[in-house]
Amino acid sequence: MESVLDNILAPANVAPQRLHQAMRYAVMGGGKRVRALLAHATGELCGAAPQKIDIAAAAVELIHAYSLVHDDMPCMDDDDLRRGKPSCHKQYDDATALLVGDALQSLAFQILAQPGLCADSKQQLEMLHTLAIASGSRGMAGGQAIDLASVGKNLDQTELEYMHIHKTGALIRVAALLGAYSADQVDSERIKAIDLYAQSIGLAFQVVDDILDAEADSATLGKTAGKDAHSNKPTYVTILGIERAKQLAQELHENALKSLSAHGTKAQRLTQLAQFITQRSF
Numbered sequence: 001m002e003s004v005l006d007n008i009l010a011p012a013n014v015a016p017q018r019l020h021q022a023m024r025y026a027v028m029g030g031g032k033r034v035r036a037l038l039a040h041a042t043g044e045l046c047g048a049a050p051q052k053i054d055i056a057a058a059a060v061e062l063i064h065a066y067s068l069v070h071d072d073m074p075c076m077d078d079d080d081l082r083r084g085k086p087s088c089h090k091q092y093d094d095a096t097a098l099l100v101g102d103a104l105q106s107l108a109f110q111i112l113a114q115p116g117l118c119a120d121s122k123q124q125l126e127m128l129h130t131l132a133i134a135s136g137s138r139g140m141a142g143g144q145a146i147d148l149a150s151v152g153k154n155l156d157q158t159e160l161e162y163m164h165i166h167k168t169g170a171l172i173r174v175a176a177l178l179g180a181y182s183a184d185q186v187d188s189e190r191i192k193a194i195d196l197y198a199q200s201i202g203l204a205f206q207v208v209d210d211i212l213d214a215e216a217d218s219a220t221l222g223k224t225a226g227k228d229a230h231s232n233k234p235t236y237v238t239i240l241g242i243e244r245a246k247q248l249a250q251e252l253h254e255n256a257l258k259s260l261s262a263h264g265t266k267a268q269r270l271t272q273l274a275q276f277i278t279q280r281s282f
């Protein structure tokens with residue numbers, strides 16, 4: 001994925017140099033690439049060509065990187081540390097960071113829209129449509145809006161879940177779906193199983209993120225630890241307590257595995273990813 005992303009991003013010495021450098025700064029050399037791995041795992045399960053999955057996976061990683069750049073800006077979460085280094089607006093400036101996010105989002109759609117990516121152009125359009133919904137106001141951006149509006153409020157578990165299904169879950173879900181849609185033939189039963197898996201694992205990812213935010217240190221996380229509690233944001237830990245939050249992560253992990261039960265060892269990578277997501281320490 002590193003070399004795929006490296007090839008997709010404009011070279012740093014091409015004008016406008018500062019913007020291209022900053023885009024590279026935001027995307028390269030960091031990040032667990034969970035969404036890319038997820039796309040590759042579902043793509044492999046569905047028999048897609050790896051080079052085609054690369055493009056879908058890169059598109060999702062570019063949207064993800066844009067969201068982190070914007071999320072760290074002073075007008076949003078105002079965070080100075082991301083992926084173990086100064087966040088993009090700290091390394092460059094606010095205006096550059098804003099443009100980095102904008103340009104990364106455009107680039108994601110540009111690569112996914114490239115002519116001839118899919119033999120069936122209807123399928124390619126479906127991929128673009130799915131990514132647009134997942135990242136827009138009915139997906140990630142909408143979840144972020146709910147997140148910003150929830151500071152200092154007492155959300156219940158259902159409201160918190162609604163927020164995270166959009167803010168974090170939508171992009172994880174679309175990563176899994178685009179990997180599967182990269183295959184020439186898409187079996188609807190398999191897509192259904194993948195979608196259920198991705199919904200469980202997307203929520204588990206956020207529950208674990210809240211647990212790590214409460215328990216891990218900034219050096220391990222590569223971002224500011226304890227930020228949510230500090231910002232008076234509701235989290236799974238503040239609502240459920242740490243033990244119940246850990247139990248919930250475990251339940252979601254089990255649900256994810258159940259969704260894959262019909263696929264046996266063919267779904268091994270998805271099983272491994274579910275384990276990584278729920279047992280990660282960073």
Ligand code: GRG
Nearest residue numbers: 031032033034067070071140141144167168209
């Ligand atoms: C600005 C439109 C807009 C959206 C921002 C995703 C997001 C929405 C904000 C990020 C805030 C945050 C820390 C959410 C918790 C879950 C999450 C997405 C963590 C970061 O993802 P990782 O851990 O990051 O996969 P890496 O760096 O490994 O890629």
